[in-house]
Amino acid sequence: MTQHYANIVGLGMYAPEKVLTNADLAKIVDTSDEWIVSRSGIRERHIASDKEQCSDMAAAASRDALAMANVDPSDLDLIIVATSSPDNHVPPMSSLVQDKLGAGNVGAYTLVAGCPGWVYAMVQGSAMIQAGLAKNVLVVGAELISRYLDFTDRATCVLFGDAAGAVVLQATDKPCGLLSYELGSDGSGAEHLKMKGCGTELPPREDTIGNREDWYLQMNGREVFKFATRKMVDSLHSVLEKADLTFDDIDYVVPHQANMRIIEYAAGKAKLAPEKMIANVSNYGNTSAASIPLAMCEAYHDGRIKPGQKLVFSSFGAGLTWAAAIFELATP
Numbered sequence: 001m002t003q004h005y006a007n008i009v010g011l012g013m014y015a016p017e018k019v020l021t022n023a024d025l026a027k028i029v030d031t032s033d034e035w036i037v038s039r040s041g042i043r044e045r046h047i048a049s050d051k052e053q054c055s056d057m058a059a060a061a062s063r064d065a066l067a068m069a070n071v072d073p074s075d076l077d078l079i080i081v082a083t084s085s086p087d088n089h090v091p092p093m094s095s096l097v098q099d100k101l102g103a104g105n106v107g108a109y110t111l112v113a114g115c116p117g118w119v120y121a122m123v124q125g126s127a128m129i130q131a132g133l134a135k136n137v138l139v140v141g142a143e144l145i146s147r148y149l150d151f152t153d154r155a156t157c158v159l160f161g162d163a164a165g166a167v168v169l170q171a172t173d174k175p176c177g178l179l180s181y182e183l184g185s186d187g188s189g190a191e192h193l194k195m196k197g198c199g200t201e202l203p204p205r206e207d208t209i210g211n212r213e214d215w216y217l218q219m220n221g222r223e224v225f226k227f228a229t230r231k232m233v234d235s236l237h238s239v240l241e242k243a244d245l246t247f248d249d250i251d252y253v254v255p256h257q258a259n260m261r262i263i264e265y266a267a268g269k270a271k272l273a274p275e276k277m278i279a280n281v282s283n284y285g286n287t288s289a290a291s292i293p294l295a296m297c298e299a300y301h302d303g304r305i306k307p308g309q310k311l312v313f314s315s316f317g318a319g320l321t322w323a324a325a326i327f328e329l330a331t332p
Contacts, residue, residue: 006129006137006177007330010069010168013297014060015046015161015284022158031154041260045161045285047146053087057164058142059100061293065138066101069168073103077134080125081110082117082141082289084318085148089198097140114193115256115317116183117141117289118165119325122313126178126327129171140166141289148195150216159259160217161285165293176330179310180242182235182323189227189320192220225262228316232256232266235324236314243326247272249310250326252299256315257281257291266314278304288317307332 021044022033036042048057058081066073079098086093094108113120118141125137142164149157169177196202197215209215232255240246253276255263260281267277278299287294292313299305308331316322 002173004130004132004171005173005175005330006126006169007172007174008167008327009170010065010067010071011293011297011300012061012064012066012068012166013164013294014057014064015163015294016048016052016057018047018049019044020047025158028151029154029157031158036158039261040159041282042159042285043282046163048144048162052144054083054085054142054144055087055093055096055100057144057162058083058093058097058140058166061142061164061166062097062101062138062140065166065168069170071136071168071170073101073106076103076106076136076138078125078128079103079106079108079138080121080140081108082113082121082139083110083143084112084114084117084288085144086110113323114319114321115258115286115288115291116315116321116323118292119313119315119323120183122167122169122327123178123181123183123323123325125169129169130177135171137169138166139169140164141291141293143288143290145217145288148217150213153216155221156217156219159286161287163284163287163290163294165290165297167293172330174330176328179245179326179328180239181325182238182242184231184235184322186320189223190318192223192227192320193318194218225259227320228258228262229265229269231316231322232262232314233269235322236266236270236312239312239324239326245310245326247276250276250312251309252276252278252305253312253314254278254292254296254299256317257284257295258286258316305329
């Protein structure tokens with residue numbers, strides 16, 4: 001029986017034109033460039049215009065990925081969109097993306113797993129191909145978080161940005177693709193990163209809208225930092241052990257771009273050479289489920305990521321959730 005492998009054959013990214021710098025933020029909230037950079041490494045982030053929706057960004061990144069892969073949207077077997085900031089709760093954003101791409105009646109679903117959502121989706125898309133159930137799978141991470149931010153709260157508004165990243169997975173008989181993974185969740189820490197409003201817990205009614213902070217993203221930064229640094233290191237070691245590999249076998253680690261301090265801490269704790277960590281958080285901020293494909297796409301276009309390499313993806317976020325995976329790119 002033929003063995004199926006899932007190779008990345010297309011990458012795409014999109015970031016809104018508007019750039020919000022630390023200096024811009026200092027004009028509207030009590031902060032400064034030095035304060036933000038010292039705590040996060042972020043210098044600027046992209047913010048969607050009033051006319052842009054999350055599905056627009058997802059579709060734009062997807063078109064670039066499909067063009068690079070030379071795959072027509074109608075030839076897709078599945079579309080998975082990872083997001084926690086959809087255009088609407090109903091319909092699912094994946095259906096909007098499918099329609100904007102002109103992908104016929106291709107099956108599509110939205111995956112909500114916080115910042116690790118794209119890694120979750122990559123594991124699922126790869127599994128479909130490995131099982132022989134799909135040939136071409138589009139995996140998208142897209143977030144328009146700026147509309148969920150309270151721009152009077154410097155603990156959150158300085159950290160996040162809007163963007164989308166996408167990859168096309170394609171079946172091949174060349175050994176490559178997903179080598180190992182770990183997906184995890186600890187709901188006991190759910191309160192540390194949450195937005196109460198708009199769900200069944202706090203629906204938008206006259207008697208519920210009085211508490212302003214319930215309608216914006218709230219984060220316990222200290223607890224999230226502790227969780228992130230621990231799980232990022234632990235999950236990196238876990239997937240390496242499962243694949244019987246060491247960091248010497250890995251070309252690059254592409255971590256979730258939440259905070260440069262977290263990335264540097266994890267690199268130091270894992271005794272990983274800094275040049276093996278791909279980071280672009282300074283220019284985009286935390287783009288949640290979009291951050292890893294966004295960073296990977298940039299690194300591919302600047303020549304760092306190449307065919308035949310082994311990459312590790314590692315992420316953490318709301319839930320509290322985490323995910324890591326080792327992915328090998330096929331040789332030409």
